[in-house]
Amino acid sequence: MIIQTHILQKALDAALSTGADFADIFVEDTYSSNLTVLNSRPDKAIVGQLYGAGIRVVFGTEVIYVTTSDLSEKGLVKAAMIAANSQTGSDSKIIKPIHLSNPNQFDSIHTFGDKPWEINRDKKMSWLNSADQHARSLSSHVTQVEAGLNEKFQKVQIVNSRGVSVYDERAYSRFNVETFVETNGTKESSGENHGHMGTSEIFDRFDIKAMAAETVDRALLLTKSGFAPAGEMPVVLANAFGGVILHEACGHGLETTSVQTGDSVFADKMGQKIGNDCLTAIDDGTIKNEWGSLNFDDEGMPTKKTTLIENGVVKSFLVDQVGAMKTGFEATGSGRKQSYKFAPASRMRNTFIAPGKDKFEDMIKDVDYGLFAKKMGGGSVNTSTGDYNFQVREAYVIRNGRIEEAVKGACLIGRGIETLAKITKVGNELKMAPGMCGSVSGNIPAGVGQPEVLVSSLMVGGKA
Amino acid sequence: MDLIKDNFLKIVKLAKDKKAQVELLYSESEKLNLGYKQKKLDKFESIQSQIAGLRVIIGSSQGYAYTENLSEASLLNTFNEAYNNAKANSETADKTNKPVNLVKPNSLKVAEPKFSEIPIADKKALAEKLESQCLSQDKIQSVPWAGFTESQGAMRVLNSAGVDCKYKYQYYSAYAYPLAKDGESSKMGGDSMIARDFKDIKVDAITTEAVKRAKEKLNAKTLKTGNYATIITSDEFVTMINMFEDYFSAKTVFEGKSLLKGKIGEKIASPLFTLVDNPLEESLPGYRPFDSEGATSQKTTLIDQGEFKSYITNLEYSEKMNLPHTAHAARSPAGTMSIGCSNLQVPAGKDSLEQLIAKNKSTVVITEFTGGLHAGYNETTGEFSMPAEGLLYEDGKLIGPVDQFVVSGNILETLKKITALGNKLNNGSSGRSCPDVLISELSFAGA
Numbered sequence: 019m020i021i022q023t024h025i026l027q028k029a030l031d032a033a034l035s036t037g038a039d040f041a042d043i044f045v046e047d048t049y050s051s052n053l054t055v056l057n058s059r060p061d062k063a064i065v066g067q068l069y070g071a072g073i074r075v076v077f078g079t080e081v082i083y084v085t086t087s088d089l090s091e092k093g094l095v096k097a098a099m100i101a102a103n104s105q106t107g108s109d110s111k112i113i114k115p116i117h118l119s120n121p122n123q124f125d126s127i128h129t130f131g132d133k134p135w136e137i138n139r140d141k142k143m144s145w146l147n148s149a150d151q152h153a154r155s156l157s158s159h160v161t162q163v164e165a166g167l168n169e170k171f172q173k174v175q176i177v178n179s180r181g182v183s184v185y186d187e188r189a190y191s192r193f194n195v196e197t198f199v200e201t202n203g204t205k206e207s208s209g210e211n212h213g214h215m216g217t218s219e220i221f222d223r224f225d226i227k228a229m230a231a232e233t234v235d236r237a238l239l240l241t242k243s244g245f246a247p248a249g250e251m252p253v254v255l256a257n258a259f260g261g262v263i264l265h266e267a268c269g270h271g272l273e274t275t276s277v278q279t280g281d282s283v284f285a286d287k288m289g290q291k292i293g294n295d296c297l298t299a300i301d302d303g304t305i306k307n308e309w310g311s312l313n314f315d316d317e318g319m320p321t322k323k324t325t326l327i328e329n330g331v332v333k334s335f336l337v338d339q340v341g342a343m344k345t346g347f348e349a350t351g352s353g354r355k356q357s358y359k360f361a362p363a364s365r366m367r368n369t370f371i372a373p374g375k376d377k378f379e380d381m382i383k384d385v386d387y388g389l390f391a392k393k394m395g396g397g398s399v400n401t402s403t404g405d406y407n408f409q410v411r412e413a414y415v416i417r418n419g420r421i422e423e424a425v426k427g428a429c430l431i432g433r434g435i436e437t438l439a440k441i442t443k444v445g446n447e448l449k450m451a452p453g454m455c456g457s458v459s460g461n462i463p464a465g466v467g468q469p470e471v472l473v474s475s476l477m478v479g480g481k482a
Numbered sequence: 483m484d485l486i487k488d489n490f491l492k493i494v495k496l497a498k499d500k501k502a503q504v505e506l507l508y509s510e511s512e513k514l515n516l517g518y519k520q521k522k523l524d525k526f527e528s529i530q531s532q533i534a535g536l537r538v539i540i541g542s543s544q545g546y547a548y549t550e551n552l553s554e555a556s557l558l559n560t561f562n563e564a565y566n567n568a569k570a571n572s573e574t575a576d577k578t579n580k581p582v583n584l585v586k587p588n589s590l591k592v593a594e595p596k597f598s599e600i601p602i603a604d605k606k607a608l609a610e611k612l613e614s615q616c617l618s619q620d621k622i623q624s625v626p627w628a629g630f631t632e633s634q635g636a637m638r639v640l641n642s643a644g645v646d647c648k649y650k651y652q653y654y655s656a657y658a659y660p661l662a663k664d665g666e667s668s669k670m671g672g673d674s675m676i677a678r679d680f681k682d683i684k685v686d687a688i689t690t691e692a693v694k695r696a697k698e699k700l701n702a703k704t705l706k707t708g709n710y711a712t713i714i715t716s717d718e719f720v721t722m723i724n725m726f727e728d729y730f731s732a733k734t735v736f737e738g739k740s741l742l743k744g745k746i747g748e749k750i751a752s753p754l755f756t757l758v759d760n761p762l763e764e765s766l767p768g769y770r771p772f773d774s775e776g777a778t779s780q781k782t783t784l785i786d787q788g789e790f791k792s793y794i795t796n797l798e799y800s801e802k803m804n805l806p807h808t809a810h811a812a813r814s815p816a817g818t819m820s821i822g823c824s825n826l827q828v829p830a831g832k833d834s835l836e837q838l839i840a841k842n843k844s845t846v847v848i849t850e851f852t853g854g855l856h857a858g859y860n861e862t863t864g865e866f867s868m869p870a871e872g873l874l875y876e877d878g879k880l881i882g883p884v885d886q887f888v889v890s891g892n893i894l895e896t897l898k899k900i901t902a903l904g905n906k907l908n909n910g911s912s913g914r915s916c917p918d919v920l921i922s923e924l925s926f927a928g929a
Contacts, residue, residue: 063567067556079524080522081525084528087532139570198862250929279520396857402624402626427865477886
């Protein structure tokens with residue numbers, strides 16, 4: 019527990035004192051650490067503490083959000099009164115929250131090892147040095163290696179006017195390596211990362227050298243690659259981070275943040291068939307220790323597994339508390355945010371295309387001329403138009419049913435619903451990958467995933 | 483009572499006992515975000531923040547720690563964390579590295595601005611208009627993004643050499659991104675503005691421009707693949723500046739990541755192109771009278787008529803690379819020390835947009851890089867292939883909007899291909915002030 023319950027009760031009473039329909043308080047105390055190695059020496063070394071609370075008050079459909087980093091009773095009540103007094107003219111009956119009890123004990127679905135500050139720093143530096151040394155040992159063309167370890171341990175306490183009282187702890191660890199190479203005057207770089215919801219002791223068992231080797235291999239490959247072809251063509255997307263296509267083409271458009279105002283292209287698609295039978299899409303916050311998992315969302319609701327699309331038919335949106343009030347759909351435990359400095363919004367957790375029956379080899383054989391996108395980069399979407407784009411970091415031309423030369427500089431663009439309808443084959447080997455998702459409520463850990471997928475036609479932007 | 487200073491002096495004593503230098507970067511801010519959706523108040527966020535970030539230096543090694551809990555106990559603990567980080571780094575440091583020395587006190591005087599108090603009703607009215615004025619226009623279906631922000635705060639640097647400097651800021655910003663619809667075609671356009679004075683936020687100008695930008699994209703056709711003369715509008719040229727601005731950092735050069743390494747004095751851009759970093763320009767949001775180490779800011783010419791003139795440095799990299807100190811230390815209290823630009827300015831040219839368009843038989847005017855730098859830019863090589871939207875002109879006449887294409891090239895080669903600059907600057911709301919830019923040719927992949 020970060021704050022005593024009776025203090026939060028007073029702040030909640032203050033928040034409701036001018037006639038709000040709903041109020042909640044999110045308190046956070048977060049430790050974070052970032053260590054990096056650069057030029058084969060320790061570089062960044064920073065630890066820090068986020069410490070504050072966000073108080074949300076809802077009048078009808080109007081949402082007020084006030085933050086403070088003064089977690090004393092006086093500071094919290096003052097912030098609550100700013101929120102309560104920001105709205106005038108409400109004639110709602112003043113409600114009192116039910117008596118708040120201390121946070122319930124529960125069995126976490128996740129297991130954590132030693133906390134970040136309990137793990138020996140030398141051990142962490144040995145992981146980073148191992149990545150640096152191994153990458154440099156593999157090729158004389160390596161000019162720079164940057165390796166980093168990010169750890170976060172977030173304590174949250176959430177109460178609301180419906181009686182919710184939750185305390186939870188969340189740990190995140192992420193290891194990244196980026197390697198720079200130069201051959202005959204041509205420079206390239208490539209990065210890899212691995213993250214999970216949990217503490218960093220897993221990197222004792224994780225194959226850091228293999229990760230470093232992958233960055234060297236890909237960077238060297240890029241120095242020898244020509245530019246990707248341009249135009250519409252079939253595209254086979256690899257598994258794991260290939261799932262970013264679902265995240266961008268569909269996931270954001272299913273969040274009630276954009277659905278509730280009718281702005282999303284998916285707003286009127288509930289129950290409609292928008293994809294082939296092979297397409298089932300799921301957003302799941304309950305996978306043990308997965309990057310985007312939670313016990314409770316940032317509104318204090320137990321997280322869930324939500325089927326978004328089943329056999330091509332839209333089955334559910336991602337719904338937060340305000341989204342539920344505005345749309346009438348049941349909340350799905352999807353209220354998330356970066357920190358107390360952001361009001362929660364409906365966001366994805368671990369979003370993936372469910373495994374199908376097709377084999378990867380058969381997908382490739384089906385393509386006369388197209389692209390195999392093996393490693394994807396970041397992307398973005400405009401949920402109001404459905405236009406999305408994302409980068410391909412490693413790709414190969416498919417010719418006459420065979421994977422041939424490597425190409426670089428490819429970018430995939432399209433419109434969400436049109437692309438989903440063109441997913442014609444779904445493979446059987448589902449893999450997940452960690453990503454950071456940026457949106458209205460900040461940057462949050464979001465898992466993406468899929469088996470291999472064949473999109474019958476996509477616009478590939480390479481060089482003309 | 484100055485609790486920050488009182489506690490910092492206790493930290494300085496601890497640091498001196500341990501033969502370390504220490505620096506505190508303290509930031510406090512208050513932000514009010516207002517937004518309306520469907521004529522109802524949809525966003526009312528009051529975000530208050532205060533954070534202290536400590537840097538401890540032992541020889542050439544640095545350690546950092548930060549906290550939002552400003553109690554004495556918490557600050558002293560934060561110092562210990564930063565000291566431990568510096569100490570651990572110093573044990574494996576390259577002994578040939580020069581020690582880093584903190585900024586010495588100077589005579590910098592920063593004027594204290596007067597903050598204006600605007601009634602909340604006026605701010606709400608402005609935010610409401612950002613949506614309603616867009617909605618009143620033909621073909622505007624909704625306004626997914628519109629809002630007003632009031633920001634005020636202070637930045638302060640104290641160090642164990644005796645520096646204690648502080649500046650305050652207050653600015654207002656507003657934006658509107660309406661969605662236009664015509665049959666099956668939906669397109670979004672937008673505009674934003676930032677001002678030191680509330681009365682300088684021109685809602686009419688923002689909404690008129692935003693609606694125009696959304697509507698002119700409607701019913702876009704695919705673009706035929708090929709090479710075209712290209713005009714990048716002033717607001718979108720900001721994205722291109724973002725591509726290469728980090729190349730000027732001496733830290734990036736030292737780490738082997740800059741494409742400008744060893745190129746001082748070389749022609750790296752068209753003779754028409756000049757680029758200046760001006761932290762002292764108060765009307766732009768990157769204003770800072772001193773940098774994150776407390777060194778007095780100065781105007782720096784980076785590119786003068788195509789010639790590469792200067793890297794930007796902080797104390798550490800100025801020493802390390804024997805370069806002039808340009809006072810470009812950049813860090814947030816929760817970050818580590820880096821080097822960064824403030825307000826980048828490209829002086830305007832002579833031509834109107836119409837004159838720029840008339841210079842070539844076919845021209846694509848890029849109105850939006852739809853993925854920003856998120857998709858399709860490789861900083862290591864300077865190569866880009868980015869999705870975009872635009873307007874196609876032939877013989878000076880508008881053929882129509884085009885979309886679903888990718889424009890590609892190399893950023894440094896593109897700077898050399900600049901053949902004319904527009905005569906109007908964008909409003910600088912991103913801290914990047916520039917005109918429309920005509921590029922002789924870029925590669926487009928479309929239909």
